[in-house]
Amino acid sequence: xxxxxxxxxxxxxxxxxxxxxxxxxxxxxxxxxxxxxxxxxxxxxxxxxxxxxxxxxxxxxxxxxxxxxxxxxxxxxxxxxxxxxxxxxxxxxxxxxxxxxxxxxxx
Amino acid sequence: xxxxxxxxxxxxxxxxxxxxxxxxxxxxxxxxxxxxxxxxxxxxxxxxxxxxxxxxxxxxxxxxxxxxxxxxxxxxxxxxxxxxxxxxxxxxxxxxxxxxxxxxxxxxxxxxxxxxxxxxxxxxxxxxxxxxxxxxxxxxxxxxxxxxxxxxxxxx
Amino acid sequence: xxxxxxxxxxxxxxxxxxxxxxxxxxxxxxxxxxxxxxxxxxxxxxxxxxxxxxxxxxxxxxxxxxxxxxxxxxxxxxxxxxxxxxxxxxxxxxxxxxxxxxxxxxxxxxxxxxxxxxxxxxxxxxxxxxxxxxxxxxxxxxxxxxxxxxxxxxxxxxxxxxxxxxxxxxxxxxxxxxxxxxx
Amino acid sequence: xxxxxxxxxxxxxxxxxxxxxxxxxxxxxxxxxxxxxxxxxxxxxxxxxxxxxxxxxxxxxxxxxxxxxxxxxxxxxxxxxxxxxxxxxxxx
Numbered sequence: 001x002x003x004x005x006x007x008x009x010x011x012x013x014x015x016x017x018x019x020x021x022x023x024x025x026x027x028x029x030x031x032x033x034x035x036x037x038x039x040x041x042x043x044x045x046x047x048x049x050x051x052x053x054x055x056x057x058x059x060x061x062x063x064x065x066x067x068x069x070x071x072x073x074x075x076x077x078x079x080x081x082x083x084x085x086x087x088x089x090x091x092x093x094x095x096x097x098x099x100x101x102x103x104x105x106x107x
Numbered sequence: 108x109x110x111x112x113x114x115x116x117x118x119x120x121x122x123x124x125x126x127x128x129x130x131x132x133x134x135x136x137x138x139x140x141x142x143x144x145x146x147x148x149x150x151x152x153x154x155x156x157x158x159x160x161x162x163x164x165x166x167x168x169x170x171x172x173x174x175x176x177x178x179x180x181x182x183x184x185x186x187x188x189x190x191x192x193x194x195x196x197x198x199x200x201x202x203x204x205x206x207x208x209x210x211x212x213x214x215x216x217x218x219x220x221x222x223x224x225x226x227x228x229x230x231x232x233x234x235x236x237x238x239x240x241x242x243x244x245x246x247x248x249x250x251x252x253x254x255x256x257x258x259x260x261x262x263x
Numbered sequence: 264x265x266x267x268x269x270x271x272x273x274x275x276x277x278x279x280x281x282x283x284x285x286x287x288x289x290x291x292x293x294x295x296x297x298x299x300x301x302x303x304x305x306x307x308x309x310x311x312x313x314x315x316x317x318x319x320x321x322x323x324x325x326x327x328x329x330x331x332x333x334x335x336x337x338x339x340x341x342x343x344x345x346x347x348x349x350x351x352x353x354x355x356x357x358x359x360x361x362x363x364x365x366x367x368x369x370x371x372x373x374x375x376x377x378x379x380x381x382x383x384x385x386x387x388x389x390x391x392x393x394x395x396x397x398x399x400x401x402x403x404x405x406x407x408x409x410x411x412x413x414x415x416x417x418x419x420x421x422x423x424x425x426x427x428x429x430x431x432x433x434x435x436x437x438x439x440x441x442x443x444x445x446x
Numbered sequence: 447x448x449x450x451x452x453x454x455x456x457x458x459x460x461x462x463x464x465x466x467x468x469x470x471x472x473x474x475x476x477x478x479x480x481x482x483x484x485x486x487x488x489x490x491x492x493x494x495x496x497x498x499x500x501x502x503x504x505x506x507x508x509x510x511x512x513x514x515x516x517x518x519x520x521x522x523x524x525x526x527x528x529x530x531x532x533x534x535x536x537x538x
Contacts (some may be wrong), residue, residue, distance in 0.1 A: 001497040009530065010447060010517060011144070013447075013451050013513075015486075017241070017450075017451060017454035018186075019182055019511040020454070020455065020458045020485070020488075021454065021457065021458055021461075022185075022186040022190070023189075023458070023481070024461030025189055025190075025461065025533055026188075026189035026458070027461060027462060027477075027478065027481065028184075028461055028464060028465055029189060029192065029464045030189075030194065031194075032196070033471055033473050033474050033477070034196060034225065034227075034237045035196055035239060035463070036477060037176045037221050037225045037237070037472060037477060038185055038224075038225060038239045039185070039189060040218070040224075040477050040478075040481045041185070041220075041223070041225070042182055042185055042189075042222045043220035043458065043484060043485065044481070044484055045178050045182060045195060045220060045222060046178060046182035046222075047458075047488075048484060048487075048488055048508075049175075049178075051451070051488050051491075051492070052151060052488070052491065054537070055491055055492065055495060057111060058495060059500065063124065063127050063452075064500045064503055065129050066124045067124070067500075067503040067504070067507065068491070068503060070121075070210075070507060071487065071491065071506050071507050071510060074188070074510040074511065074514075075487070075508065075510055076220065078510060078511075079220070079484065080216040080217075080220040081216065081219075081514075082117060082218035082480055082513075082514055082517045082518070083219050083225060083242075083480075083495065083518070084215065084216070084219045084225065084226050084227075085474055085518065085521050086230055086473060086477055086480065086521065087219075087225045087226070087227045087237065087505075088227055088516070089473065089476075089521045090471070090473040091227045091228060091235070093473070095471060095473060096195060096509070097196060097198070097237060124508075127505065128400055130398060131400075132398055133398075265454070268449075268453070268456065268493070268496075269448070271453070271456045274457075275456075275459065275460065275463060277462065278467075279463070279493075282466075288472075290472060291469070291475055294466070294475055294479050294520060295466065295467075296477065297516060298463070298466065298482050298483075299477060301482070301483060301486050301509070302486070304505075304509075305486055305488075305489060305490060305493070306492055308493055308494075308502055309493055309497070311497070311499075313501070313502065313505060316505055317505060317508065320505070320508055320509055320512055321508065321512065324512055324513075324516060325512045325515060325516055327458060328516055328519065328520070329516070331517045332520065332523040333523075335523070336523060361520045362487055387524060393483075399533075422533055
């Protein structure tokens with residue numbers, strides 16, 4: 001294990017922990033459900049990406065690398081679908097969002 | 108038929124990755140399970156261009172890194188907002204310009220995957236998106252991501 | 264250092280149990296018990312029992328959450344207000360104490376002098392020959408699927424029967440409803 | 447160093463746990479549970495490296511999929527009050 005790769009991987013894992021923590025704090029701090037969805041998104045995306053990449057750098061070229069990549073792919077494919085499904089269910093249930101001002105449109 | 112073959116190959120590659128042990132007996136189990144899965148998928152009629160979009164695999168090579176960079180930027184932005192508490196949530200109603208349902212789904216998922224924006228509803232070609240701040244919403248409505256996904260869709 | 268993680272996970276389990284007990288909404292309780300199973304599985308992983316963790320994740324967090332939700336869909340999700348039942352508390356505490364008392368006799372976790380590890384023939388034979396005889400690298404799997412194959416087959420049959428039973432019960436109810444709506 | 451990583455993930459899990467316990471709506475709880483599932487996956491992956499047995503990654507993989515399916519089961523229950531029912535024919 002080269003020293004540079006080692007340092008890089010720890011930077012990745014540290015960054016991942018930082019973003020996961022941000023997600024956790026946001027989950028507690030944000031005022032309503034829809035805003036919390038965004039906070040949860042941080043953990044699901046960059047948090048996991050960085051932590052898993054850090055682990056990948058620790059692994060080197062072997063089968064486990066492929067496994068880590070697959071875990072990451074699964075996470076990245078499933079988390080938006082799950083997040084969208086939760087938000088849609090809440091919306092259809094009539095859960096109001098705290099918004100001010102008008103809706104933004106592209107027209 | 109082409110899809111069935113590529114599905115079989117993909118499943119077997121996946122099996123080889125997960126197994127890590129390549130004696131004759133265990134590999135033959137793997138072959139048997141792959142054949143069973145493909146047969147079941149065939150019976151369920153899910154081997155089509157939506158369930159197995161192999162034609163988009165190449166296009167993702169350029170789209171993936173771009174999306175990743177957007178995710179990184181959005182993460183930093185939302186993390187700042189978590190710390191400062193500077194949020195101003197609003198709804199965004201936009202049209203998805205993609206032609207196929209698959210393209211629209213990719214667009215909607217890309218929006219959700221980027222923190223700060225969550226697709227709440229996708230009906231027809233209309234998207235209802237919740238954004239964490241008005242600026243983020245206006246940025247999304249300018250449609251940089253939408254045109255990227257349209258290009259991806261057109262590459263097949 | 265794994266001890267620290269064990270302690271943290273166990274603390275989570277205790278916190279979740281307290282929240283489950285205090286939850287008035289049964290739906291919340293079901294979902295929290297899903298997390299409970301997931302964390303249990305994490306704990307098993309730390310203790311090197313990967314096979315148990317697999318089962319716990321699939322059955323505890325996956326199937327039983329779904330089953331409980333299915334059961335919940337037939338009742339209301341609010342718990343009735345009831346006076347605290349002190350008798351039940353005493354019984355639960357006594358049972359728990361008995362179980363803890365029972366574990367005192369067990370050999371320590373990972374103790375090489377435990378009877379399982381020191382038995383002359385059984386453990387030694389499995390460890391030495393299972394790879395040669397069965398050709399499956401994971402010893403626990405090879406034991407379960409070959410030496411104890413009939414035992415495992417019986418277990419699987421029980422689980423399958425239970426699943427079919429539950430599905431029949433749920434399905435039967437739905438058909439009745441459909442007919443009701445149709446008439 | 448893996449110890450630091452796993453402790454960090456445990457801290458994040460405790461934050462999500464607080465949200466799951468506090469609610470206030472059902473959807474907040476589902477979100478927290480789903481989030482905790484993701485963190486459990488990460489925790490198990492890191493633990494595999496901590497104990498020097500990266501074989502645990504298989505377990506993490508199973509967790510990702512179970513977490514996904516579990517979230518959908520819960521949502522289907524919330525939406526239709528019944529797991530076995532299909533979506534109404536008019537779709538959205």
